[in-house]
Structure formats: structure tokens, C-alpha cells
Amino acid sequence: MIALADENSDGLISWENFIPIGIEAIKAFFTRNKMLLKNKENNIEIDRDLMKHIFMDEIKKSDEIYAKRFKRLDPTETGLISIQDLKDTLNNSLMMTSKEINGLI
Numbered sequence: 001m002i003a004l005a006d007e008n009s010d011g012l013i014s015w016e017n018f019i020p021i022g023i024e025a026i027k028a029f030f031t032r033n034k035m036l037l038k039n040k041e042n043n044i045e046i047d048r049d050l051m052k053h054i055f056m057d058e059i060k061k062s063d064e065i066y067a068k069r070f071k072r073l074d075p076t077e078t079g080l081i082s083i084q085d086l087k088d089t090l091n092n093s094l095m096m097t098s099k100e101i102n103g104l105i
Contacts, residue, residue, distance in 0.1 A: 014080050027062060
């Protein structure tokens with residue numbers, strides 16, 4: 001997925017290029033994990049529209065957190081961060097599993 005955001009293959013991605021790809025994946029991973037855990041505990045069927053409704057606040061919060069982290073990694077406001085900075089941020093966030101981060105990267 002990151003390769004999609006790194007359109008010119010220079011190892012840098014812009015926030016604008018990352019947002020549509022990365023944030024949607026992160027939101028989906030985060031939401032899915034929470035719902036799967038609840039589903040397992042309650043043994044219920046998953047309704048994806050209901051999932052989005054229930055976790056909209058967490059999804060928005062995740063977006064805000066990653067936007068702030070991206071800005072901290074880009075103090076000169078070039079709009080770019082390295083893929084390694086992105087990997088480190090995702091690994092330190094505790095919002096996704098290692099498998100999900102590897103899938104995203």
C-alpha cells in the first residue's frame with residue numbers, strides 16, 4: 001500500500017498521497033479488531049455499517065493522532081516523511097498489530 005503512496009519511488013511519501021490509502025487501512029484495521037473482539041465475546045454477527053457507526057469517534061481520533069504525528073515528523077512542512085518514520089510511528093502507536101502494519105507497508 002505504501003508503494004501506492006510513493007508515486008515516484010523516492011522513498012518519501014506526502015501526507016496528501018498517504019491519507020487516502022493509509023488512513024482508510026488504519027481505520028479499517030482498528031475498527032475491525034475492536035469489533036472482532038466484541039464479536040468473539042458476544043458471539044454475534046458483524047454488521048459493517050453498525051461497526052462504522054459505533055466506532056466513528058475512534059476512527060476520527062485515529063485520524064487526528066496520525067495527522068499530528070505526521071506533522072511532528074515533518075517540522076519543515078515539506079509534506080513528506082520517510083517510509084522508516086512511518087513504520088516507526090505505526091509500530092509505536094499500538095493501534096494495529098504487527099501483521100496489519102506489515103500488510104500496510
